[in-house]
Amino acid sequence: GAVVSQHPSWVICKSGTSVKIECRSLDFQATTMFWYRQFPKQSLMLMATSNEGSKATYEQGVEKDKFLINHASLTLSTLTVTSAHPEDSSFYICSARPGGQALTEQYFGPGTRLTVT
Amino acid sequence: AQKVTQAQTEISVVEKEDVTLDCVYETRDTTYYLFWYKQPPSGELVFLIRRNSFDEQNEISGRYSWNFQKSTSSFNFTITASQVVDSAVYFCALRSRRANSKLTFGKGITLSVRP
Numbered sequence: 722g723a724v725v726s727q728h729p730s731w732v733i734c735k736s737g738t739s740v741k742i743e744c745r746s747l748d749f750q751a752t753t754m755f756w757y758r759q760f761p762k763q764s765l766m767l768m769a770t771s772n773e774g775s776k777a778t779y780e781q782g783v784e785k786d787k788f789l790i791n792h793a794s795l796t797l798s799t800l801t802v803t804s805a806h807p808e809d810s811s812f813y814i815c816s817a818r819p820g821g822q823a824l825t826e827q828y829f830g831p832g833t834r835l836t837v838t
Numbered sequence: 839a840q841k842v843t844q845a846q847t848e849i850s851v852v853e854k855e856d857v858t859l860d861c862v863y864e865t866r867d868t869t870y871y872l873f874w875y876k877q878p879p880s881g882e883l884v885f886l887i888r889r890n891s892f893d894e895q896n897e898i899s900g901r902y903s904w905n906f907q908k909s910t911s912s913f914n915f916t917i918t919a920s921q922v923v924d925s926a927v928y929f930c931a932l933r934s935r936r937a938n939s940k941l942t943f944g945k946g947i948t949l950s951v952r953p
Contacts, residue, residue, distance in 0.1 A: 762948075763946075764943045764944065767940060814881075814883065829882070831881065832882060832883075
């Protein structure tokens with residue numbers, strides 16, 4: 722099946738710093754990528770949807786200036802958590818949908834665990 | 839609006855027991871997909887199954903089986919002869935077949951299989 726990678730798999734950063742998480746589709750082109758956030762013992766919450774070459778669409782309540790999403794190519798999307806605070810500590814999961822196939826399932830990355838100290 | 843309800847939050851069984859995970863959904867769309875995902879302690883989501891709304895045939899894959907009942911808007915998942923490796927969080931999800939539709943997840947069920 723299709724593979725989606727995320728880097729890093731875990732990161733610890735100090736409060737006030739920014740951290741970038743990369744999401745890559747390794748063997749397919751993804752025109753649409755999704756970013757989710759998951760708190761312990763909770764479900765996945767969609768943060769934003771990004772389409773290659775255009776601005777991301779953020780879900781209600783998600784600060785677009787804090788969570789910067791860039792989908793510059795068909796295989797790469799990045800999520801930058803700016804001025805991170807301890808409450809941003811969470812498990813971030815990206816997902817990619819192959820281009821031209823809106824009806825297919827999404828492929829999920831392994832997740833990135835962010836800890837802000 | 840779409841909604842997925844997984845009423846069970848935690849289930850604990852002894853190895854070799856059968857266990858059924860319930861999923862009830864709500865949607866106004868006439869065509870949609872239903873999914874089950876497994877999330878082991880490592881965190882990575884593992885895709886288990888996708889079911890089209892027009893296909894109500896039950897499916898069996900090894901120890902896993904799924905019962906889709908459109909009349910009751912349910913898509914239940916049964917693990918037969920459970921094993922310790924089945925311990926994980928299981929999510930049921932729903933997505934419309936419309937282009938650019940979003941995946942809606944249930945809250946997940948934590949399954950613990952004891953030896």
